[in-house]
Amino acid sequence: MNNSKVLICDDDPGILDMLELVLSEEGYQVIPESNSLRVAGLIKDKQPEIVLLDLWMPVLSGDQVLRNLRQNESTANLPVIVFSASTDGRMIAMEAGASDFVSKPFDLDLLINKIHFNLTNKGMS
């Protein structure tokens, strides 16, 4: 069982609930957050090993959150998987420095594999 801490930020509570349930089942410690403005603070406080980030969020979009993280030395190499329902999401995410991208609606097995993969390869990228 994997007990890594996963921070998930999505403004949609449905997705947040679902991912919390699924990832808890997988053994992860899930930190759900719907407000993108709180992400940086939560990372500092809770020290998650990986972040799942939605792209289209009000006030501060996922790619802006990500850019900020990449500029900060302590989070520059933190694995961040971005997901989005928009077709140009992959390009935006990669440009902002995402470790990986999953398009919505995603396949759970794929997402879980990617989380696992990025945790294992942590620091190598």
Add this chain to the structure above:
Amino acid sequence: MNNLNQVGFSLPDHNLKQEFDLLKQALDASIAGIIITDNQQADNPIIYCNQAFEHISGYQRSEIIGHNCRFLQKEDRNQAVLEKIREAIAKGQRCVVEIRNYRKDGTLFWNELYMSPVKGQDGKVNYFIGVQNDITRRKVAEQQVQSNQAEMERRIEERTRSLKENQEYLSSIVQTVRESLIVLQPDLKVMMVNDHFIRTFKVSREETEGQQLYDLGNGQWDIPELRQLLEQILPTNNPVIDFEVSHDFPYIGKKLMLLNAHRIELEGRYKDQILIAIEDITERRSIEQRKDDFLSIASHELKTPLTTIKGYMQLMNRLLTDESDRKLKSAVEKTSLYVERLNNLISELLDVSRIQSGRIELHKEPFDFDEMVQEAVESILQAQNTHQIEIKGRTECTVKGDESHIAQVVTNLLSNAIKYSPDNHKVEVYLSRVGDYVKAAIVDQGVGVPYPDQQKIFERFYRVSDMQKQFPGMGIGLYICSEIVKNHGGSLWVESKVGKGSTFSFTLPLEAEKGAGGEQ
């Protein structure tokens, strides 16, 4: 002549008689008709006529003498000149008139009549001498000239009116069209603009017509693209169609315009004038943009709850064990299938919007064509268990293109093959290399496509009639496939027989750079 002798000419001797005969012969030799009327008798009878008069009138002397002159007019008694004659007789004056007379046989002749009175010593008019010339030929010629002239004038008037009408007709068209029109002289002075131009660009006719185009409204038409069109493109390419110009006008703001320009290659008045029709597409583009944005947002918003649903479905699937209820398992499986279908429909809608606005994004990378087809087939096989799919042949080729889009084409064609062959369970995929193209043919033994519909099924939202009930759909799958293949420089087509099945084939060029015709 006895009569004459009695009334006036008293000739005293023999010599005079001779002279008189000579004069009479002279009168008869004249080609002008001459008569003398006696105005002392009632109704002014004719008392003398010469031979020429007999000739002109067609009457014999015996039929003339004693008559009033009016017998020559027959029934034609309402001539204006008669008044003039009456007046001359009454006043004892000379007069010259042109009068319509009629010969004995009834034919008209124009008579130029000189009348002069012969007065007695008391000043009373005793006789009138009438000298007549048949001027019919001259008159007819005159009339001909007059009627020709009248006809000419009538024609000119008609032509002028028709030109005027044409001009008004054209001008009303020009003023009514909902497109701005401007006519320029060769020196780029504005000759004319229509009402729509004036309304669209919020200017007055006075400050526009007669001005240099580039000087209009503080140089707001001095647009580099327009200069390029007028000075470089138009002289070599005539006409120019759909030339796009975007310009930020003071007061009216940013305008996106499509211009059609035509240089008139005529001699004369309209030589080298330039006609420009301006279509303001600012609003249309903005509506298109809003529609695209709407579809994009709608699809995003629809996918968000779908992500949650799909997640829970997968979770349910995991929670099911071998011992779980068979009906529950089937329900979960079916639900997953329909969630996937809903997801595809949403994606397709977004794709259509992108294709229509020409914003389909192709990320072209080299990929293994056979492997891509293999993966597409496997994903279809996983999603259903009613049909067998068999791949025959290999291309052994690497194709440069957008793999995910091409995979979408293959998946779509396979899904169709399955969907439209409910009573047959075999679908075959033939792969081959043909020249510098790869070819994939998806063959089913299903319901087939009627011949008249075989072209139309690639059109947007087209559905073969009577199909909707048995095979529901939106009619956009094949449109998207066809657009994707076209965007890669290949082609997609169908061969089919109703009741026997269909073969959908597509080709892709191996040299994407050349085949795609400058795509990307």
